[in-house]
Amino acid sequence: MRAKELPSEISSILRESHFAYFCTTDQDNQPHITPMFFLFDEKTNEIFVFTYLRSKKMKNIKVNPKVCLTVDVRDPENPFENRGVMVQGEAMIEKTVDSHSISLDKKLMRIYKDFSRKYPLLNEIETTTHVKYQRFTEVLVKVQASKMVYWKGPHFLTINFERESYG
Amino acid sequence: MKIEHKKWVYEIILEKVPPFSWVPRGYNVALQLFLMEIVGLFVAKVFSLSTRSMFYGSLVILVVWIWSLLALHIASTVHKLKPPSAPLERDVINEYQKSLFSSRHRELGFAFLIFLFIFSYLFLEHNLIVHWLDGNFSPVLLLLVVILLWDTSHRLGLGLWSAIIAFRRSIKLSWVSRSRSKMRYTAYKELRTLKRLDFINLSFGAVTLLFYPLAGINPLLFMSLLVYSAGISFFSAISYITIGRIAGFPPEVIWILNEGSFGYVGTSDKEMIPHLTPVIFVFDGHRTFFVISKISKKLRNIRENEKIAFVVDIRDPRNLYSNRAVLFTGKAKVYGLWDAVLKIFRLLKVRSLFHKKYPEYVHKYKTEEERLPLAWRTTLFVSRMLVEVEVEKMVYWREARPIRLPLR
Numbered sequence: 001m002r003a004k005e006l007p008s009e010i011s012s013i014l015r016e017s018h019f020a021y022f023c024t025t026d027q028d029n030q031p032h033i034t035p036m037f038f039l040f041d042e043k044t045n046e047i048f049v050f051t052y053l054r055s056k057k058m059k060n061i062k063v064n065p066k067v068c069l070t071v072d073v074r075d076p077e078n079p080f081e082n083r084g085v086m087v088q089g090e091a092m093i094e095k096t097v098d099s100h101s102i103s104l105d106k107k108l109m110r111i112y113k114d115f116s117r118k119y120p121l122l123n124e125i126e127t128t129t130h131v132k133y134q135r136f137t138e139v140l141v142k143v144q145a146s147k148m149v150y151w152k153g154p155h156f157l158t159i160n161f162e163r164e165s166y167g
Numbered sequence: 168m169k170i171e172h173k174k175w176v177y178e179i180i181l182e183k184v185p186p187f188s189w190v191p192r193g194y195n196v197a198l199q200l201f202l203m204e205i206v207g208l209f210v211a212k213v214f215s216l217s218t219r220s221m222f223y224g225s226l227v228i229l230v231v232w233i234w235s236l237l238a239l240h241i242a243s244t245v246h247k248l249k250p251p252s253a254p255l256e257r258d259v260i261n262e263y264q265k266s267l268f269s270s271r272h273r274e275l276g277f278a279f280l281i282f283l284f285i286f287s288y289l290f291l292e293h294n295l296i297v298h299w300l301d302g303n304f305s306p307v308l309l310l311l312v313v314i315l316l317w318d319t320s321h322r323l324g325l326g327l328w329s330a331i332i333a334f335r336r337s338i339k340l341s342w343v344s345r346s347r348s349k350m351r352y353t354a355y356k357e358l359r360t361l362k363r364l365d366f367i368n369l370s371f372g373a374v375t376l377l378f379y380p381l382a383g384i385n386p387l388l389f390m391s392l393l394v395y396s397a398g399i400s401f402f403s404a405i406s407y408i409t410i411g412r413i414a415g416f417p418p419e420v421i422w423i424l425n426e427g428s429f430g431y432v433g434t435s436d437k438e439m440i441p442h443l444t445p446v447i448f449v450f451d452g453h454r455t456f457f458v459i460s461k462i463s464k465k466l467r468n469i470r471e472n473e474k475i476a477f478v479v480d481i482r483d484p485r486n487l488y489s490n491r492a493v494l495f496t497g498k499a500k501v502y503g504l505w506d507a508v509l510k511i512f513r514l515l516k517v518r519s520l521f522h523k524k525y526p527e528y529v530h531k532y533k534t535e536e537e538r539l540p541l542a543w544r545t546t547l548f549v550s551r552m553l554v555e556v557e558v559e560k561m562v563y564w565r566e567a568r569p570i571r572l573p574l575r
Contacts, residue, residue: 018487021478023433023443031433031441031476035492035564068441074429077527079447086444119487 006045007157010150013071013085014040014047018119022049023068024060024091032056038069039115045161046142047087048111053096053137061141067091069143080153089145089161096139111140173268176275177235177321178242196239200232203318210311217301223381227315230377234322237371241329241364242268248357255343260357263336267329278324282317288387289316295385323395326371330402333365337406344413356558358415365407372399415453420493420563424450427479428524430457434468434475434499442468447528448479449520455495455556456517466501466552475499477556490564497559501552517553 006014020038025031034057039048047069051057061067072084095108150157174182181187186202187195207224210216216224245267251257267274289296300308340361375396382388414421430448435441442464448457455477459465469475480492507514522529 019480019482019490021431021433021443023435023441023476025435025439025441028474029435029437029439029472030474030496031435031443032496033431033433033443033476033478033494035478035480035490064439066438066440068433068443070431070443070445072429072445074445078531079528080531082445084445086442088440088442 004045004161006148006159007150009083009152009157010085010148010159011040011042013073013083013150015042017071017073019071020047020049021070022057023070024057025064025066026056026060027063032060037115037119038071039111039118041111041114046144048094048115049141049143050115050138051141053139058139058141061091061093065090065092067143083150083152086149086151087143087145088147088149089143091141091143094140094142096137108140173265173270174246175238175242175268175325176272177238177325181239196232196235199235200228203228203231203315207311210307214303214305214308216303216308220299220301220303223299224311224315226377226380227319230374231315231318231322233374233377234326234371237367237374238322238325238329241367244360244364248360251357255346256340259336259339259343262339263332266335267332274325274328275321276324277327278317278321281323281327282320284391285316285320285388286313292385292387295388298384299381323375326368326375327395327399329364330368330371330399330406333361333368334402334406337361337365337409341409341413356415358410358413362407362410365403365410368403369400369407372396372403375399416561417563419491419565420561421450421452423479423481423491423493424455427481429479430455431478432457432459432465432475433477434465435472436468437471447521447525448477449517449524451513451516451520455558456520457554457556458521458551459554461550461552469499469501469554473498473500475556492564494562494564495556495558495560496562498557500555500557502555514553 018037019035021033022036022038023031023033034055036049036051040046041048049069067089069087069089070084071087072082075081145161147161148159150159181195181199187199190198204225207228208221211221211224245264248260248264251260296304296309296312299312373396375392378392379389382392416424428447429445431443432446433441433443444465446457446459448455450456457477475496475498477495477497478492480490483489483491502510502514
């Protein structure tokens with residue numbers, strides 16, 4: 001089932017930007033932010049990020065799966081041209097990347113491919129520096145939006161997602 | 168690990184000796200002074216002292232009371248100082264606490280010297296006592312004078328001791344932060360507390376001048392008073408300035424904060440739903456400020472939960488992967504109208520920093536003011552609020568962490 005189509009302003013930002021700011025909170029409701037690489041899956045309206053199982057945000061997600069992810073396009077000259085999308089929703093582990101056994105279904109295969117297409121250098125980095133990170137288990141985290149807020153200058157557009165449309 | 172520090176004799180008296188130990192903290196000083204004043208008034212009545220002598224006595228009691236409050240405030244603040252994470256800085260702070268509350272009670276040394284000095288001087292120049300007591304010599308009155316003299320000397324000693332020890336601490340801290348060749352900074356969030364301590368010491372010295380009516384009639388005593396006040400102010404001022412010059416962040420973080428054009432503020436409401444949006448911000452060398460709309464969700468979240476996260480990053484246009492970012496977690500301090508009165512100079516400085524950093528924005532806002540919704544207008548406190556990031560923890564990234572994709 002295909003998720004409902006997003007306005008093109010929103011989907012283009014999510015498609016074209018390279019950085020997302022990912023906000024989680026811990027048990028004391030202390031927010032935490034990390035800039036991250038991300039992938040927007042237009043078929044399902046889901047957003048994917050890679051992180052490490054032992055990272056602060058994974059610890060936070062286990063305590064509180066509610067997250068917020070913001071992607072924006074900056075204009076240093078004109079604040080009326082600043083635009084962005086804030087996605088609020090729930091994060092869940094889609095896949096724990098275990099180096100021994102990788103079984104991928106079609107959807108995951110597609111996401112991985114899109115990821116390496118969007119960030120072509122990722123695999124190159126892997127060959128040079130991955131040794132020191134080998135002991136960290138990676139996870140693919142999926143963010144399912146419950147609300148998206150788009151803004152351009154002082155104008156806002158809010159989209160609420162209903163439970164059924166998750167696909 | 169929590170280290171129990173020694174205490175001043177004065178603190179021990181207030182905590183252990185009845186009746187002061189019976190009343191809660193904060194009231195024991197008031198009780199002490201109340202008792203002294205009662206005794207003073209009683210004695211004054213019995214010996215039918217003149218109004219002038221009563222005024223002198225009460226003045227001494229008042230000044231001793233102010234000093235006691237200041238000294239106790241210094242003591243409790245220093246007891247509660249959190250240890251810095253860097254070992255060199257930790258040593259300095261640890262030594263500071265140890266010397267201030269030395270196990271051999273060195274803080275009393277100055278007190279004895281000052282007491283001996285004034286006491287022997289009064290012996291030589293007994294017309295001073297004659298003046299203070301209006302010629303009313305009685306052993307009880309003299310005893311009272313000696314007690315007040317000791318109380319005064321005790322506080323004078325505490326003030327001088329704490330100012331000198333603080334001076335040493337600041338010089339050492341500054342030296343330690345300079346000794347790092349590459350990272351000239353002190354990652355110690357209590358630097359501001361130390362500055363506050365120096366300020367209290369400074370006011371300790373200023374309060375001394377209240378003794379003018381008593382000491383003003385005698386040139387030597389008056390000179391000593393000025394020397395003491397000037398000395399303590401000198402040490403505290405140097406200490407204050409030295410601490411202010413210590414950079415609280417690594418140079419690279421300062422670079423990011425100066426160069427970064429946008430900040431990202433993460434807040435969370437009481438339902439624990441995170442919220443994250445870009446803001447414009449300025450960094451004044453020590454503090455980070457951003458402005459938000461008065462009707463924004465961010466402000467509502469901050470009112471519900473003051474904890475925030477704040478990120479500034481700098482992207483490398485040539486290489487996506489050498490993104491540098493700094494994350495602050497801590498609390499948001501929203502400036503109200505009252506702060507605008509009290510911290511007017513800081514606000515003016517922040518305002519000029521915003522104008523310097525975002526000239527195009529300021530221009531655009533000005534020219535398009537009419538067509539803006541109220542929430543977007545820039546008038547501070549009417550539609551915008553200034554928020555300071557009170558940093559508790561800092562994380563700093565130099566490069567994107569690699570991701571291993573299971574694709575060949």
